[in-house]
Structures are given as C-alpha cells and as structure tokens.
Amino acid sequence: MRILFVAVVVAFLAACTPQSEEAPPVIVPKGPGEQAETMAPGDVGTDRWVAPGEADLKYVASMIVHHRQALEMSALAPERARNETVKGLASRIHDTQGPEIGAMEQWRRQFAENAPAHGHNGSLPEVDHGSMPGMATDEQLAALKAASGTDFDRLFLRLMIAHHEGALTMAVDLLSSGSDVRVEEMANDVVASQSDEIARMKAISLP
Template identity: 75%
Template sequence: MRVVLVVLVLAGVLAGCTGSGDEDVPNVIVPGKPGEQARTLDPDDVGTDRWVAPNEADLRYVASMIVHHRQALDMAALAPDRASHETVRGLASRIHDTQGPEIGAMEQWQRDFGQKAPAHGHSGKLPDVDHAGMPGMATPEQLAALKSAKGTDFDRLFLQLMIAHHEGALKMAVELLSTGSDVRVEEMANDVVASQTDEIGRMRAITLP
C-alpha cells in the first residue's frame, strides 16, 4: 500500500515538472504506516537506502529466517533417499528450489546492510538468534528420528515436522510485516507467506497409507 502511494505521488510530481527544466523539483511525500506521520524526501533519495532504513525487527527477522530456512533445506535433503511418496519428494524438491535462493537473497541483504549501516547509525553488527526459540524448529531428537526413518514412516514424520516448520515461518513473517520498516525485507516476508501457505495446503492434502 505504501509503495503504491509513493509511486502515485512520485508520478504526479514528475508529471507536474515536465513543463520547464528550470523549475525546482519538489520533494516527495512518503506516507507512513498507520498512526505514523508522512515523511518528506528529496527526489534523489527515493529508491535508495535513505528511503526506509531497516530497524532491529528487520535485522532479527533476516538473521533468524536464514537459520530457519537452512533447517528446512537439511530436512528436504533427506527426502530423495528416504521418501516413498512421490508428492513428498516433489515437495522436498520445491522447498529446496525455493528456500535456497531465498537464503541467498537474505544473505545479500545482510551484506548490503553491513556496508550501509554506518549511514543509518547502526553498528553493522547482526543480531544473535536463539535457534531453540524460533517457532516451528525441529528438535535434535526429531531430526535424528527423521534421519533414521524410511518409506511411509519418513513421509509421515517429514510432513508433520515440515508443516510445523512452515507454520513457524509464517508466524515470523507475519510478525515482521507489522514491525519491520525495510521494503526489501517486507517483500521477502511476503514471499515466505505466499509460498509456504501454498505448501502447507499441499502437504495437508497428501493421503498416506
């Protein structure tokens, strides 16, 4: 919603400035979140890192979701040799193909943030994350059980753990969308909501013998 409003405001500004190259280009008004005041930016700042600086919620979400995704990839990597249900193997492949690039995008965002942090008044240090405190994470015991299972037993446990894992990721993403400030991180969270909601539906629809 904010992005659309900014684009519309910017389009209006540019349309009003085409008459003369000597006219001063007016500032751009960026609507805030509900309850927040709008901000006025120089047109040169729109689309740059000065537009919306990341906050602590953005930093913690990205650091946590990288760890969260990596566990999903570890679980998915077990499926080709252990799963017996074709759809389970297909879902595991989809998780690999989706979450691998998402990790890459989040790590790139962290690198970008580290380079730009001083300008935002941040130290550039990424937050430590509590592995055990993340929603949906499988325990070491559950992962060991998954690694030792095969066939239908693997399929059943994989679906159980991965559904819980996805539900935890949705909880993290929804929380970020109400507390974060960085547009790129919000886009990542929206991608997680879209892809993992779809995959939860697919997993729940699988019927095992």
Template identity: 75%
Template sequence: MRILFVAALVAFLAACTAKTDDAPPVIVPKGPGEQAQTLAPEDVGTDRWTAPNEADLTYVVSMIGHHRQALEMSALAPERAQNETVKALASRIHDTQGPEIGAMEQWQRQYGEKAPAHGHSGKMPDVDHASMPGMATGEQLDALKNARGADFDRLFLQLMIAHHEGALKMALDLLKAGVDPRVQEMANDVLVSQQDEIDTMRSIKIG
C-alpha cells in the first residue's frame, strides 16, 4: 500500500508537469470538506493557485534529509547485521524511503518552486538537518559503521527507533501547520508506516 501510494503520487505529479497544447485542467486538492480547485495548466504557480505555505516547504526539505539518513543507516545492515528480522526491516526501510524521496523531490519541482504566496521567496528553505528530531549524530553513525553482529543489531534498533520517532513528530507538526493536501498525505503516510516499523523494532529481541 505504501509503495502504491508513492507510485500514484509520482504519477500524479508527473502528469501535472505535462506541457501539451491539449493538456487537461489541473485539479488542485483543497482542505477537508472543501471543493477541489480546477486550473488550466498554465495557471499553476500564478495568483489563481493556492500555494503551499512555509510549513509545507520546510517539511519536504527536512523530510528529504531525514529520509536520506535512514537510507544511510539501513544500507549498513546487509554486511553488518546478524538478526534476519533486522536485515529484513532495514531492506524495507531502504526500499520504501528511496521512492518517497523521489516523490518529495518531484513535489518540490512541481509545486514548491512555484510558491510565491505567503511571502515565500521561491527558494527552498534552509534547514539545519543535524538539529531535526531523531537524527543520529556523526559519532553515533561512526559507531554503527564500526559495529558488527548483535552489537550492530542493538545499536541499529536504538538509533532507528529514535529516528522514526523524530519523523513522527515532524509529520504531526506539519499536519498542524501545513495547507497543501499532497504534503499532508505524505505526512499521514509517515505516521502510519513508521509507527508500524517502530512497533516491529520494539518487538525484536536481540540475544
């Protein structure tokens, strides 16, 4: 379901970028209970379009960096992990968060760079990725790279649970402050999928 959502999102965004003379209208989702807005393709990015706000833009930039660290950590597991469940979980994280990064980058190209409203400059916000919730420090990543076997498994679970919990906080904050329905869908997917993975990681027993 998670991969299907990402694939559908990428397909939707790609369709919105099509530039043809007979391109169909762009349907812009609105908030819950609100009627969707229909725009001509050339109107996306103009004052007729309800732009993402700063919270949406910052969330996407932040979550791309957050996901990239999860990929870095999970890529270490095949050669270092001992527990097969840890290996399978790391593979799942790697295989799902990579496409999610692609979907968020596509959203940036289609919508984030066309957001002059709300005082936004049109540039992506600067984010201090090291200060984001749940991010492992350089020292912790070095320790993970140097660990093997059960020691790796224990440290991986410790760091990845904290990492996922940080992602949940970021997603909840976005849902309180963001306005873009596409970004809200991304955040809701994070809440569901990463809480499920946290539950799985907490159930793993390392001998």
C-alpha cells in the first residue's frame, strides 16, 4: 500500500508539473523511529533495494526457526496420528510452511548480497528460541514423538494450535513495526493461512 500510495502521488505531480522541470524526489516512509528515505520518481514501483529495518530482520530470522519446528511436528503425523483430518492438516501445514521457509531464506540471501553496498555488514540478529511465542519445549516435543493414536492427535492439536497462535502474534507485531514490503507480504500470508488452520484444528472432534 505504501508504494502504491507513493506511485499515485508521483503520477499526480507529473501531471501538474511542466515537462521542462525536474520532478522532485519521492519520500519513502520507513518504520517507527526510522529516518525516511528519498527515491527518484523513476524508481517508484521498481525493484530498487531499500534496507529493511531491524523488525524485518528479526521477524524473518525468528519465523524461519518457528516454521522449522512446525515442520518437525507435522512430519510425525503420517506414522503416529489416527485421525484422518489431523493427518490432512499436518500435510497441509508441511506443504505450506516448507515453501514459506524457502521464501524467507531467499529474502535473507538477497539482504546479505545487497547490504554491504548500502553500508550494512549483512549480519542478522541472533534468535532466542525461548522468547518466541508458541514454541513447544523440548519436553513437549519428546512427549509428542512418544505418543501415538488418539493421544498423539490430542497433543498434536494442542501444541500446534498454540504454535500457530504464537506465529500470529509475531506476524501482527511485524505488521505494526516492519518497513519491508516483501516481509509484510509474507507476514500477511502467515496471518491468512494460520488463522484458517487454527479454526480447522479447533473444529476437530476427537473421541
């Protein structure tokens, strides 16, 4: 939305400005507390690289780890779950979050490649696993791996609902503090897909 708004402003200025005058630079707002950047009108709507904020970097680094645990949990379902709906949801989670990890890793590679040219060393923030909401503990993962049948189904749903709710918290926080358009798009995808999956998991009735 931010880039679209800027593009509309540029189009309006171009229509009102004589062709002989040079168009003024466009101001691109950043995250809270961050200094805005300027962009040439010709760069609006292009893939011109803009340095992401700390919130974007932290979100991507954390969500990759968060998603990997969801993959670890969902990979247990084919052999241990009894309920077919649980198996289907686990498969959906695996098929959705695997490509999302790939997209976030690609974004990190692009950041590392572009950052040095913009005065950033390309380093990424350290991730504190315990600080991420919804993450299952080592003890909970061990219990899930040891369970089977209906016991597995119940524990899987309880842990995965909490895991998804934690991901929603992280995504909503990013949308209020991030500045990178691509990261915001990925966070919106998390909100859409995992909100739907939470509703599906809560609707499952087990004996």
